[in-house]
Amino acid sequence: MLFEFPRDTIVIARIPYERPYEDPISVKAGDAVRPDEEKSASTDMVGWVWCAGPDGREGWTPRAWLERQGAQWIIRRHFSALELDVEPGEHFRAYFGESGFLYVENARGEKGWVPDGAVELAES
Numbered sequence: 115m116l117f118e119f120p121r122d123t124i125v126i127a128r129i130p131y132e133r134p135y136e137d138p139i140s141v142k143a144g145d146a147v148r149p150d151e152e153k154s155a156s157t158d159m160v161g162w163v164w165c166a167g168p169d170g171r172e173g174w175t176p177r178a179w180l181e182r183q184g185a186q187w188i189i190r191r192h193f194s195a196l197e198l199d200v201e202p203g204e205h206f207r208a209y210f211g212e213s214g215f216l217y218v219e220n221a222r223g224e225k226g227w228v229p230d231g232a233v234e235l236a237e238s
Contacts, residue, residue: 119208125233131200138173138195139165146186161213176212198226
């Protein structure tokens with residue numbers, strides 16, 4: 115379920131994390147995607163489905179952001195599956211969370227996903 119954080123919410127990395135792939139799916143709202151139910155079934159990632167975009171790039175995509183239209187699946191929001199590498203103590207601005215991952219921005223201005231278990235809310 116999508117959760118939008120209040121403006122200027124900061125999270126701090128508590129454990130290291132390395133992104134699993136460099137050039138994953140990136141699509142715009144309204145693009146058709148191709149879910150792969152077989153790959154999706156082989157994971158414990160609840161709320162995510164493995165999809166390929168129009169350009170062939172693949173990655174985990176929030177199931178809640180997909181809508182079936184006739185014979186095809188459409189993504190309802192702009193989406194990139196790019197994940198960020200994380201070092202303990204690193205600070206991020208949190209934008210939103212979805213099914214166990216947070217979409218964040220680091221101090222270098224890079225935006226991407228991090229597992230919510232790798233970070234904690236900063237004290238205000």
